[in-house]
Amino acid sequence: MQKPKPIQAESATLSTLANALHRRGFRFRKAARELPGHPHLVFPRWKTAIFVCDCQHYLHGCPTSLKWSFPDAHTRSKELAIFTCVLSHRGWKVDTVWRCEVSDQAPISSRILNIFDLTVASSADG
Numbered sequence: 143m144q145k146p147k148p149i150q151a152e153s154a155t156l157s158t159l160a161n162a163l164h165r166r167g168f169r170f171r172k173a174a175r176e177l178p179g180h181p182h183l184v185f186p187r188w189k190t191a192i193f194v195c196d197c198q199h200y201l202h203g204c205p206t207s208l209k210w211s212f213p214d215a216h217t218r219s220k221e222l223a224i225f226t227c228v229l230s231h232r233g234w235k236v237d238t239v240w241r242c243e244v245s246d247q248a249p250i251s252s253r254i255l256n257i258f259d260l261t262v263a264s265s266a267d268g
């Protein structure tokens with residue numbers, strides 16, 4: 143049986159998100175190889191793992207991915223769902239941040255706050 147590949151990161155989105163998180167004081171590890179799918183950002187304090195994916199590689203369902211997707215996007219999406227499920231069963235909170243969600247700073251902030259169930263009111267910037 144073929145071993146599933148780690149989830150492929152969207153690198154520009156990952157670095158934008160990682161920088162925004164770091165600026166906000168979040169501490170995390172990148173590419174946790176010991177976890178299924180190698181989540182791109184791992185927050186041990188919150189037991190939260192985040193995959194950062196390109197919409198067209200994983201059939202996000204947004205207008206960009208509906209217009210055109212890579213031929214293996216369906217397979218990749220299934221693998222992402224399996225890794226998410228396995229991690230959830232191990233007690234991890236798992237989220238996927240999509241490329242289309244990280245277009246400017248404001249959505250990044252609100253997206254991060256949603257992941258950690260924090261309120262927007264506690265956010266000084268926007």
Ligand SMILES: [Zn+2]
Pocket residue numbers: 197202203204205206207240241242243
């Ligand atoms: Zn998308």
